[in-house]
Amino acid sequence: MRLATAVVCLGLLLAAPFAEASTVRYTVKNRRIEPNQPMAVALQEAGLPPEQVGALISALEGVFDFRKSRVGDQFRLVMREGELDFFDYRQSTVDEWQVRRDGDKYVGSKRSIEVEKQVGLVSLEINNSLYEAALAAGEDPIIGMVLADVFAWDIDFYRDVRRGDRARALVEKFVSKGRILRYGEVLAATYEGESVGTKRVFRYELPDGKASFFQEDGASARKAFLKSPLKYAHVTSRFGSRVHPVLKYVKAHNGVDYAAAIGTPVWAVADGTVTVAHNTGAGGNTVCLRHTNGFETCYLHLSKYGSGVRAGSRVSQKQVIAYSGNTGRSTGPHLHYALKRNGGYVNPLNQNFPRTEPLPKNLLADFRAKVAPLAQQLDAVSVASASSQP
Template identity: 45%
Template sequence: MGPFRPRAPRRALNSKIKPGWPLLVLLLLLVNGYLFLVRGLPDSAKTDGGPAGAPPAPGAPAPPPGQAFVSPLGEMRGVAGVRLPAEDVRARLPRSADRYDLESAAGVAGLRAFGDWCQTLTGRVERNENLSLAMQREGIEATIRDAVVAGLRGVLDFRRCREGDEFVLWRTPQGRLFRFSYRPARQPEVAYRVERREGKLSGRREVERLDVAVESIAIPIEGSLYQSLEEAGERPALVMLLVDIFAWDIDFYSDTRRGDVIRLLVEKHRLDGKFLRYGTILAAEYRGFVGVHRAFHFTWNENESGYFDENGGSLRKAFLKSPLKFVRITSGYGQRVHPILGYSAMHAGIDFGAPVGTPIWAPADGTVLFAGYKGANGNLVQLRHANGYETAFAHLQAIAREVRPGARVRQKQVIGWVGNTGMSTGPHLHYAMRKNGTLINPLAQKFPPADPVPPSRMADYRKTIAPLIERLKAIPLPTDAGAARAAGPDKASG
């Protein structure tokens, strides 16, 4: 029997693990982590046999409540990603999309627009202010005021800022300019904006689209033209448009009578349902004491348009019937007792009573012969026109800057304003006219019209006005007794 040798200890079975096993375990852990943490819980709408995340098959019945979940993998229910539906767990662990919606609805800071964090300041331009002064009055810092002016330079003409214009300023929590918006009161559809983009402030002009509708209007004359339109719910601006159309044929101070009727087809511009202003009067009819006068707007080329009668004749004539929009004659042409000198003398002109500052039109195209102060006439303007006509305007409060000897003036251009200068007993305009050097009565003259619609465009003109004529005739006339005279034959005077 040989000597005793102790047996070497048996090596444990797990004393050596192959290096691939840890990688396999790690991979399984990553897969399980992805399935649990990223993909989340299965939807309750999933049906048996459908893969995770797939919509239920059309027509497949939902499993009844309490029925055990059957996995497509049979007994392998413990495999990661194949989990039993548990409504209570789903309610406690919303998916990432649900959490985002909840946070957004709650107004979490990181999900709000940056402008919502800015301080908003509103203001308006007051009388005798410019934009910079208005911002200063609202307490806006000089650095921000300078930034706004720099951003709008070249975009907004600051000289056109008027009382009533409004602005809004957005300032960051750090006190920097974020956004600025300026809207003129006369053009609320226009906005001038300054915004910070890519770290720089830039300005731009934006114009919102207006809603334009053509509306039919019938207005009986019960007093003055202004009062009648106001009672019909219209704005004073419509009076001015109407006077401009018929200025060659109708004196709206002396020619109007109670019971006369106006019918119009006019564009009305609205922004967000709110009336802004009138557009073009497409068709107009004045029916009454002076007869029936109709006017239709027509554009015969890109830069030329005007008003014409049904036969294409121009309503524009060589001379306006009056150099003022609204006038009352205080002294006519002929013999009279001089109100200051007290003796009878020839009054070689027409005196129109009007408030100080009323604009005076040039009655026709012409050249300025004299513009300045001249004795008893006070401030005086004399014009020379075609065909030997000359006109004179005395007692003006002021003369327009561009009206000087040798200058050309256009018909309906403002040459001055009614005043009370020189030998005068009150505010009025003395209007005189000469023909080949002889004084004549301005109101007794019959002047030829301007050029009619070009013959090459007459077919287009008739096609344009045909539906307008029908729409005008379809506007009902007032039926009261005062309008009986106006509801005469439906025939326009030429």
């Protein structure tokens, strides 16, 4: 879609005293990159003479590669008496390039965007979904994904969420001109849910520089296995016997099916070694992982495999190992997830895995000192909310 062209007439007073005012004509053209439209073509179609197209692109050589232009990118041309005076190109709120006239030449540069890191409180009340709760609170809906990551060991954000559940988090926000560009680290978070109870975690950096989440008493928030191989997932078929949707007879369903659009990232529920990463026929593209204590997990009907995922490779918990699909004997896009223990299939939804190692005793004092002010901030919000009730 093309934006309107504006013609602006500005009065420019000549240097000589008492001379009559001279009018300089400026033409401002705003455009977007359209499908299958190279940048040079877009500039010419906007009315920039061919020789100035070359000069503009040369000015940005080494600054911006126009081969990386994307459909929908915006650009603006400011023409002075038919010649380019200023060019502005924007891909996002933080990615913007400019070309300005400097005498007889053009100078290109990337515009410097001021970004401020703040620590802010996110407070959500869930009446329908985490996505809608984020919008209602004036937050970017991506905060739902951030919280799903933090509570991935304890909460399945499709099955476990109930109306009236509350979530609070102290989180880094990267802000430019009052707009949230992205969220950073979650420093502390609380989830109060009807089905899961109260979960409360704090981020703490260990002496080796790695950070992890711990409960207030120093117990690890991490478990050996995640609750789900997807951040958000709708269970469409549970573990047990069922009438197979393709074969049309009763057959054991040795896993759980999750509705997932093709290309949804699938993460490893635990550290492990890849034993299978190929097409298995009815299972389509499949990845299987071997874990400790006799556990094995398999992920079926995938569209493609994650980077570096092949038989024999090591993967870590939360690593994206594949993307959901509709391959093999499948009636629609979904992920089939299976869990084995000592060679036999078990129900993934009713497992209770132990937590990983707690904080060493020699770190507890430092941990408590650092999380105390974070806990006070979370509690202050809770008290304020309670006191506002009639």
